Amino acid sequence: MxxxxxxxxxxxxxxxxxxxxxxxxxxxxxxxxxxxxxxxxxxxxxxxxxxxxxxxxxxxxxxxxxxxxxxxxxxxxxxxxxxxxxxxxxxxxxxxxxxxxxxxxxxxxxxxxxxxxxxxxxxxxxxxxxxIFNHWITTGGPLLATKSAVTLDGMIACRTGDSKWITGEPAREDVMRWRRLFPAIAVGAGTVMKDNPKLTARVPGAEPWCPIRFVFDGLLRSVTDRTMPQVYTDEHRARTVVVTTPHGGMGYVRKLRELGVQVWILPSPTQRVSLGEFRRKCAEERISGVYFEGGPTLVSQLLRDRQIDYLFAYRAPVLLADARAKTMLTGLRTERMADAVRLADVRHSVIGDDTLTRGRVVYPERMFVDETVFGLG
Ligand SMILES: NC(=O)c1ccc[n+]([C@@H]2O[C@H](COP(=O)([O-])OP(=O)(O)OC[C@H]3O[C@@H](n4cnc5c(N)ncnc54)[C@H](OP(=O)(O)O)[C@@H]3O)[C@@H](O)[C@H]2O)c1
The missing domain is CATH 3.40.140.10 (Cytidine Deaminase, domain 2)
Incomplete structure (x- = not known):
């Protein structure tokens, strides 16, 4: 076997x-x-x-x-x-x-x-x-998974935003393997504008691969008149899908489409895409899994909306010990351990000096949103 x-x-x-x-x-x-x-x-x-x-x-x-x-x-x-x-x-x-x-x-x-x-x-x-298949066949929808790389004290960046690198090379290669597994990757506009990532899977010894690359950008702030992010201009741009709302501006939509980038305009009363609508659209397009790589705003909304099905957390033996360092998941008011989000079917692996903990997300019955963090509804 x-x-x-x-x-x-x-x-x-x-x-x-x-x-x-x-x-x-x-x-x-x-x-x-x-x-x-x-x-x-x-x-x-x-x-x-x-x-x-x-x-x-x-x-x-x-x-x-x-x-x-x-x-x-x-x-x-x-x-x-x-x-x-x-x-x-x-x-x-x-x-x-x-x-x-x-x-x-x-x-x-x-x-x-x-x-x-x-x-x-x-x-x-x-x-x-x-x-991915197990989730698809039992729910008829995509497995939405998030990935984060954190320090031993749970931080994803210094107070200045500096974050390169938290984990070592073997863990970053492991991320590439998961990128190769999932049919699609997703990031928020903030990550695209700040890091200008390639979002391809570069596994040593294998041909570079480009999954479908979702960029969540409710107002199309990442579409500019100056240098565009590379996911809108590189040779894989037809694999980029900008997920937006009707509040984004048709001029920007046209500009993206002229470049050969796909745009999904999903109904939403606010400037943020409804993740339930996104899940429904993925099911319609037969996209069975999406690997969300951040940033914190997008994945925190996913968690608050109970839309994360699976979580990957790489943890490095590094401490920032700074209350103003940045964390990945925020926005809940969790007062009792009984109301904590937990993982099931948990797996741990040691990868170089780092560890990967992954598992299925189990939501508590009661989850309180901290409205001071999520002002946008
Ligand atoms: N260590 C790690 O694992 C890791 C991973 C990824 C990123 N990062 C870091 O995170 C930082 C970026 O943080 P961030 O919070 O700004 O990133 P982000 O979550 O990638 O982007 C946030 C922006 O994306 C748009 N957005 C998010 N959710 C949306 C939705 N549901 N619908 C439509 N648009 C949505 C919003 O734009 P509007 O405000 O215009 O609505 C929002 O401001 C970078 O410094 C990056 O290096 C770290």
Whole structure:
């Protein structure tokens, strides 16, 4: 199953909105065929492994697959049918299909055909691999995740705004890997104007990749007559989508479109884009995950609106110990620990000198907004 997971990871960032899946066939203790789902609409991993075998598997062969095989005929036909037809008598599965309409259905189908089914092998790792797909298939909408890099005392910048760099190079490379996984990245206009980031995924040894780049800019302040931010002018500008409100000014919208940049004008009574509307539009466009990289204004609004589904926090062994240093998340009035926002399915990893804590966001029943921080509604 570890090898099947490695195969699944070859589809990292390429299979949306489908999951990454790896499969292999073992005969007499040896791997004789392998397959991985490579892209949405492409053949499933189990079918590719069977195809790679090139002949019927030997009696006693076992198929390992990281995700429960599909049991309904979609674009590629039910994999359970292909497995039954192949003559394989033992199937070992990692994660159960998270879709409640299917969960465990394939196990029934295979068992009824006389196939032995072993489930839950490295289930946790197999499930974690597809955190975007799992959310998409169960909610019908995108996984909205935020990333921050903070000091040991939770700060993202000095009182002057200086923030380069908080974490070390290995952690910054890890961010690139997650950028490569998510179909889209998002930042606020403040970050675009201050840092002028590239927002591409630069993973060592791999071709540079440009996800969809969302810029939240309710009044189009980042569109200027002087030097434009590079996400509006570089070779990937057609992958940039400025998310704005009807209050932004049509002249700026035209200017962006002339440059080849896309613009989403979403209904909003204020100058801030409604994140619920954004989520709905992403679902409509089949964008299954968005990785928000800041800045503090945008992600604090996400938190206040209970719209962060998943959180990545890199923490560096650095202290600022300055009450006027800047934090990423503000705007709540949390008076009791019972009202704190918590993470579930938490994972910790050590990356160089830094750590990454990530997990699903669980909101408390009561959340009080500090109106002195959020004046804009
Ligand atoms: N350490 C880290 O992980 C990290 C990550 C990212 C950024 N940063 C730092 O954060 C600083 C920038 O902070 P910031 O708070 O100004 O950044 P920001 O959140 O990127 O940008 C804030 C601006 O974006 C627009 N905006 C935010 N939410 C919006 C929404 N829902 N709809 C429409 N527009 C929206 C608003 O423009 P209007 O005011 O015009 O409405 C707002 O003022 C930079 O110094 C950067 O280096 C640090």
């Amino acid at each position: 570890r090898r099947a997971l490695e195969l699944a990871r070859t589809g990292w960032g390429r299979t949306h909105p489908n999951p990454m899946v790896g499969a292999l066939i073992v005969e007499e203790g040896r791997i004789v065929a392998e397959g991985a789902h490579a892209e949405d609409g492409g053949p499933h991993a189990e079918r590719l492994a069977l195809l790679a075998r090139g002949k019927p598997p030997r009696p006693g062969a076992t198929l390992y697959v990281t995700l429960e095989p599909c049991s309904t005929a979609g674009r590629t036909g039910a994999c359970t049918d292909a497995i039954i037809a192949s003559g394989i008598r033992h199937v070992v599965v990692g994660a159960t299909d998270p879709n409640p309409a299917h969960a465990g259905r394939a196990f029934e189908v295979l068992r009824q055909a006389g196939i032995e089914v072993t489930t839950g092998v490295l289930a946790d790792e197999c499930r974690d691999l597809n955190l």
